Amino acid sequence: MSIQITTRLSGPVLVTGGNGYIASWLIKRLLELGVDVHATVRDTRDPTRTAHLRAAARGRPGTLSLFDADLMDAGGFDRAMAGCHLVFHTASPLIVRDVADPVRDLVQPATRGTRHVLEAVNRTPSVRRVVLTSSVVAIYGDAADLEGMEADRFDESHWNSTSNAHHQPYAYSKTVAERLAWEMAGGQDRWDLVAMNPGLVLGPGLSRHTNAESVLIMRDFGNGYYRFGAPELEFAIVDVRDVAESHLRAGLIPEAEGRHILVSETLSLMDIASILRDHFGDGYPFPRQTVSRVVALMLAPRRRIPQAVARRNIGYPLRFDNRYAREALGMTFRPAAESIVDHFRQLLDDDLVPRARRNSGDARRRLQ
Numbered sequence: 001m002s003i004q005i006t007t008r009l010s011g012p013v014l015v016t017g018g019n020g021y022i023a024s025w026l027i028k029r030l031l032e033l034g035v036d037v038h039a040t041v042r043d044t045r046d047p048t049r050t051a052h053l054r055a056a057a058r059g060r061p062g063t064l065s066l067f068d069a070d071l072m073d074a075g076g077f078d079r080a081m082a083g084c085h086l087v088f089h090t091a092s093p094l095i096v097r098d099v100a101d102p103v104r105d106l107v108q109p110a111t112r113g114t115r116h117v118l119e120a121v122n123r124t125p126s127v128r129r130v131v132l133t134s135s136v137v138a139i140y141g142d143a144a145d146l147e148g149m150e151a152d153r154f155d156e157s158h159w160n161s162t163s164n165a166h167h168q169p170y171a172y173s174k175t176v177a178e179r180l181a182w183e184m185a186g187g188q189d190r191w192d193l194v195a196m197n198p199g200l201v202l203g204p205g206l207s208r209h210t211n212a213e214s215v216l217i218m219r220d221f222g223n224g225y226y227r228f229g230a231p232e233l234e235f236a237i238v239d240v241r242d243v244a245e246s247h248l249r250a251g252l253i254p255e256a257e258g259r260h261i262l263v264s265e266t267l268s269l270m271d272i273a274s275i276l277r278d279h280f281g282d283g284y285p286f287p288r289q290t291v292s293r294v295v296a297l298m299l300a301p302r303r304r305i306p307q308a309v310a311r312r313n314i315g316y317p318l319r320f321d322n323r324y325a326r327e328a329l330g331m332t333f334r335p336a337a338e339s340i341v342d343h344f345r346q347l348l349d350d351d352l353v354p355r356a357r358r359n360s361g362d363a364r365r366r367l368q
């Protein structure tokens with residue numbers, strides 16, 4: 001199947017949450033292609049959030065303009081959106097651990113932010129397409145959801161129906177935000193909506209200053225969080241560079257439509273640990289054993305994992321059908337091992353995880 005990607009855009013494109021882990025790669029790709037980018041961030045004066053974007057723009061054929069905008073500000077996106085044909089809405093709070101107030105910190109910014117961005121789209125006559133960064137968690141809430149379903153894996157027809165503001169609030173925030181986006185897209189016929197539904201995004205970031213959940217998960221492997229064993233939990237992994245590329249294609253392929261599961265492979269925590277150990281050696285506190293379900297459930301509160309989340313995810317397989325993104329966007333997803341190794345190496349290079357005290361070094365490099 002031949003897929004046509006057109007970069008003949010007659011104006012800039014907008015990326016919300018431009019300094020984020022995923023958005024930064026997307027902006028870099030757009031600038032490389034000669035596309036002029038308007039990016040919103042919460043504070044354009046904070047160099048720790050913007051220096052990597054300015055660096056990515058240097059010497060590229062596309063130009064970068066930064067704008068201040070907060071999701072909670074109803075009129076905040078109009079100036080940045082003026083003249084844009086294409087809007088990538090990536091900004092949304094991604095907090096999974098220790099959410100103080102799920103409604104205030106997740107659901108409201110995700111939904112109000114989506115409403116504010118799409119209301120600005122409705123006021124901006126040049127916009128023809130919106131690419132929304134949703135998530136696989138708008139497709140399923142807990143791995144246990146797959147039990148009792150006719151299908152043996154999740155696909156784009158499925159919607160998360162088990163999360164709420166108190167159980168999996170981040171998943172709930174993504175679900176209600178994506179539903180709202182489809183509803184608003186259906187209320188007009190000037191612009192179309194294309195949704196991206198990535199799994200757990202891993203791979204190197206462009207900025208050192210990120211608390212993105214993806215980075216925190218990889219740091220757990222280096223800081224000994226799983227030293228005494230890992231629960232039987234599976235993650236649907238996709239590389240950050242492939243997520244950026246998928247967004248780009250969703251924006252630039254005229255026929256792109258609908259939702260897209262962006263997942264390369266599903267791996268357990270122990271699979272991830274094996275990949276890390278094979279590559280980086282034995283000197284890191286990577287888990288060596290799976291903790292039984294009974295013990296994992298007992299330990300969950302100490303690890304600040306709510307009991308209900310532990311009960312409905314530990315020990316359940318997780319499966320996704322990524323066929324649509326491969327066929328409609330022409331995507332080939334990197335093997336998860338590449339994302340994991342590249343990501344952990346970056347954490348070591350940036351001193352974000354302690355280096356091994358013994359057997360240090362890169363096992364594969366040692367063998368060569």
Ligand code: NAP
Nearest residue numbers: 017020021022042070071090091092093135198200201212
């Ligand atoms: P990230 O680096 O934390 O990016 C989140 C972005 O949203 C940041 O730019 C952040 O700005 C912005 N944001 C949060 N609250 C905001 C507010 N009130 N006003 C304006 N901007 C706000 O994480 P990411 O992984 O790149 O996430 C980007 C998108 O991908 C999100 O929609 C997320 O739900 C989705 N996603 C991520 C994953 C994953 O595994 N990482 C998987 C599936 C979907 P600040 O830097 O100022 O906080």
